[in-house]
Amino acid sequence: MDIVExxxxxxxxxxxxxxxxxxxxxxxxxDIMKKLYPHTGHxxxxxxxxxxxxxxxxxxxxxxxxxxxxxxxxxxxAIDPTSPFTGGAILGDRIRMNGLTMxxxxxxxxxxxxxxxxxxxxxxxxxxxxxxxxxxxxxFVETVGVGQSEVDIVKAADTTMVVLIPGMGDDxxxxxAGILEIGDVFTINKADHDGADKLVREMNMMLDLDGxxxxxxxxxxxxxxxxxxxxTETIENIEKHFKYISENGIxxxxxxERSKNEMLDVLHSNxxxxxxxxxxxxxxxxxxxxxxxxxxxxxxxxxxxxxxxxLK
Amino acid sequence: MAKxxxxxxxxxxxxxxxxxKVVARALRDAGFEVIYTGLRQTPEQIAExxxxxxVNVVAMSILSGAHPHLFPKVVNxxxxxxxxxxxxxxxxVIPETDIPALxxxxxxxxxxxxxxxxxxxxxxxxxxx
Numbered sequence: 001m002d003i004v005e006x007x008x009x010x011x012x013x014x015x016x017x018x019x020x021x022x023x024x025x026x027x028x029x030x031d032i033m034k035k036l037y038p039h040t041g042h043x044x045x046x047x048x049x050x051x052x053x054x055x056x057x058x059x060x061x062x063x064x065x066x067x068x069x070x071x072x073x074x075x076x077x078a079i080d081p082t083s084p085f086t087g088g089a090i091l092g093d094r095i096r097m098n099g100l101t102m103x104x105x106x107x108x109x110x111x112x113x114x115x116x117x118x119x120x121x122x123x124x125x126x127x128x129x130x131x132x133x134x135x136x137x138x139x140f141v142e143t144v145g146v147g148q149s150e151v152d153i154v155k156a157a158d159t160t161m162v163v164l165i166p167g168m169g170d171d172x173x174x175x176x177a178g179i180l181e182i183g184d185v186f187t188i189n190k191a192d193h194d195g196a197d198k199l200v201r202e203m204n205m206m207l208d209l210d211g212x213x214x215x216x217x218x219x220x221x222x223x224x225x226x227x228x229x230x231x232t233e234t235i236e237n238i239e240k241h242f243k244y245i246s247e248n249g250i251x252x253x254x255x256x257e258r259s260k261n262e263m264l265d266v267l268h269s270n271x272x273x274x275x276x277x278x279x280x281x282x283x284x285x286x287x288x289x290x291x292x293x294x295x296x297x298x299x300x301x302x303x304x305x306x307x308x309x310x311l312k
Numbered sequence: 313m314a315k316x317x318x319x320x321x322x323x324x325x326x327x328x329x330x331x332x333k334v335v336a337r338a339l340r341d342a343g344f345e346v347i348y349t350g351l352r353q354t355p356e357q358i359a360e361x362x363x364x365x366x367v368n369v370v371a372m373s374i375l376s377g378a379h380p381h382l383f384p385k386v387v388n389x390x391x392x393x394x395x396x397x398x399x400x401x402x403x404x405v406i407p408e409t410d411i412p413a414l415x416x417x418x419x420x421x422x423x424x425x426x427x428x429x430x431x432x433x434x435x436x437x438x439x440x441x
Contacts, residue, residue: 001394012363012364013363013366013393013394013395016363016364016365016366017366019366020366023315024314024315026314082345083340083341086340086341086342086343087315087343088339088340088341088342088343088344088345088346089340089345089346090336090337090340090346090348091345091346091347091348091365092347092348094347094348094349094350094361094365095348095349095350098349098350098353098357101357101360101361101364102356102357102360107364108361108364109364109365110345110347110365112315112345114315
């Protein structure tokens with residue numbers, strides 16, 4: 001099977017195999033990405049982030065259905081944590097989205113973080129591109145349950161939605177740096193629980209104090225995802241934000257920044273592995289490590305010399 | 313860098329998923345990526361999820377007695393989708409006398425109650441493609 005050709009024809013197995021090649025860093029992955037890249041840039045990428053148990057998957061399910069009702073095709077990348085001890089993972093986000101499995105306009109892929117700490121996996125951005133080239137109109141990227149500082153999603157998404165739930169802390173939590181700064185749209189899920197209105201007030205207070213405030217004030221919507229309440233309003237908020245960033249040049253700026261990051265990521269990982277491989281092949285690696293251990297030299301001098309030698 | 317991906321699924325209508333969850337956890341601890349899809353899945357849903365997740369293994373648990381009907385159906389659907397290199401295994405309350413027919417239908421191995429989870433891990437490691 002020619003993966004790229006079949007993927008572009010709409011073959012779902014080819015899309016699936018392409019993502020596997022990307023994720024496992026198979027030799028052909030780079031070539032697949034090269035060929036898919038010209039077909040990317042059409043999808044709207046929506047990031048969904050928030051603490052564990054906030055209802056991100058349930059909300060994704062409901063939002064995806066609403067977009068499907070509008071006739072749009074949907075891709076979903078759902079990320080769950082990989083064990084740092086065994087490398088294994090339980091990827092359980094699909095449980096909340098089982099009703100979407102038989103809809104041919106939806107493609108769901110679960111990914112483990114595989115050592116990445118920013119709430120995504122290293123290969124999420126490339127998986128998004130594969131779905132984009134496949135022709136998905138909207139791609140949801142659901143992060144792992146995040147704490148306070150896993151903010152990689154802003155680099156991957158056009159619009160970032162932060163999902164919060166009542167009862168997780170007082171108003172000091174709301175003024176800390178981190179995930180609360182990255183929300184373009186806020187959703188207070190489980191709004192039938194105690195404390196939802198208080199949380200809305202605290203979030204508003206935080207936004208009032210925002211010195212970086214642009215013309216866009218992130219809307220805060222109360223939602224009960226499990227009962228489909230507040231979904232229409234949430235979609236409206238997302239659309240409003242997308243319109244805003246499209247009309248103000250922010251989308252172009254974000255995508256330019258993303259192109260730069262993409263190039264730098266590929267550059268760093270390729271140069272890093274090129275140099276590492278050379279050091280291992282020539283046996284210099286062990287030699288340098290021994291010298292550093294014996295305090296005959298130091299890591300900084302070694303790297304300066306290696307760079308002088310190899311990057312002439 | 314290749315990682316073994318396993319879909320753990322509960323086909324049919326019985327609501328007993330303790331066994332599936334114990335197995336899912338054991339496979340996680342063996343270093344596999346386990347996609348757990350929850351209760352009451354149709355064979356069509358299981359095959360489609362397996363395709364989207366590009367899994368190496370489909371592990372199904374059933375306690376209702378519907379295995380002679382549902383297990384082979386999943387095998388056929390996976391083959392129709394072009395996923396003919398997937399290792400398909402089953403478990404649950406399955407009479408010994410039913411096992412030969414299931415193997416004939418394409419289920420690589422059947423694990424009945426009392427099986428140490430390590431046996432399942434070893435079987436997957438030895439047979440996964």
